Amino acid sequence: MNILISGGSGFIGSHLCKKFLAQGHRVICVDNFITGRKENVEDLITNDNFKLYEHDISEPFFIESDIDWVLHFASIASPKDYIAYPIKTLKSGLLGTHNCLGIAKAKKAKFFLASTSEIYGDPDIHPQPEEYWGRVNSIGIRSCYDESKRAAEALTYAYYRQHGLDVRVIRIFNTYGPNMQADDGRVVSNFIVQALRSQPITVYGQGDQTRSFCYIDDLIAGILKVMGAYYYLPINLGNPAEFTVLELAQLTLKLVGANSGIEYFPLPEDDPKQRKPDITKAKEILNWQPQVSLEQGLKNTIAYFKSKI
Template structure:
């Protein structure tokens, strides 16, 4: 049966809406936190979506809203293995990758192979279908940055053999491979560097700072702040990140683009904010700072504003409130493990 999801009111321009309507789109990592939100938005705009996921870190329940949508089909497949999608494809969004510290810490080799072989397979599909491809990179390519805020021209400060390197270098390689396909294989490529995104459907036990603090606050547990909490993060609500992905896909931009919210907050301030929004009496405890943890993280989004006409719309308090409401409504998951980063 057709999707009954309402058309989003998110600032999508008429030109973007027209480009997406009646398109056919492949989304790798479709059952993940970000991928599932992207699939829903694409279908709301009238795109037919083929989701690709092996459910190794994604969850089938993330796609529950699409169970009866004729415009969605799920291909259960590991993207590190070659795959084929029949028929026309207009856009490919390559989001597949372990993305949380807990996941890439447990699956270091798989993370690197997903960034290499998985990206090669997604780019090969785009080349075969003459589709525009958006490859998801990350603010982690900047490492522990010596430039602040981070512009796309900054080459980064990354430890190539540290514990975070499996994710950092997987994404840096994916960018290099995407750029090579764009230069030599006449593929219409785009690279998005996604800064910390949060929102409903984040797994409460994946070790990222927002779901960690929310889960701990709702359970009345101490909020575990790594180090003294003075390190900063810039948090972008998932709806805004999805809007940025769609704006990039429907543009002609070929250079890497930062998508994130330039509002910067310390981890300790974030912990206090979540305690207040949840009404929690949880205390705060401090744990050792993880190796290579970035001290400051904030995007310069000048290129996104100028080239895409994109800027985030959801302020942090509103986004956190929506995320907390969703966490309260969700079925309790396994006990949270790890420190908030």
């Protein structure tokens, strides 16, 4: 198959590129490197089945070749970065999604959207099933991301209804692993890098807010299953094992072997207090559930960052 991936040099996208090439597909990666790194896909550049285009997907993108799948993963994804670039974030969710849907329609390809658990906002239902409509502050500092993804979902289903496009939508919950950026401010990479640098781990609030952490290999396995399933509605992909942020900090210190301690800072605006996927649908429809424990996933990710910093 010919698979176009926007955001293909980012953390998740680069794992997908590798996976598809290993399966013998041809991959067209479109990325403007705003948060991703060429280094993530550098070893693929000599592969004849891999093409890399430096391009902002918010601008129209034209391609001659046939395309079987358009996977739209391009988005600024970490709070630190999307708060710094709110307009670019909205543009990749709105214009980028529109452009990718247009390519899929023109090529009669299937369309796959990487949506997010953030569309549930600061939820008042726990865990969050796909039917939950969310509780999002539409004008808060995180709204550029949350609302761009909500609009991306709306656009996707508009194309499904109006043009009969074959669509898949996943709502990704906190995923971590090798190829994350050291300085993107996401909680797992942040904690590991701080511990490796013997710096105190920075916890916001008391650290009693909960998160669930999915290892990248589990997510990639889930994405492949979604592509192979005939199911067009959104599906949560994430690990339902719930940890407090403080537990994550303590486990990271232990696995790194650091004793740099923990520093507490005030909670940022609109920081969700709880986040945990209801993955009943993924289990029933895809026969998928995460296999990698937090401890094992952290060990792999620590090994990756040790080799990088």
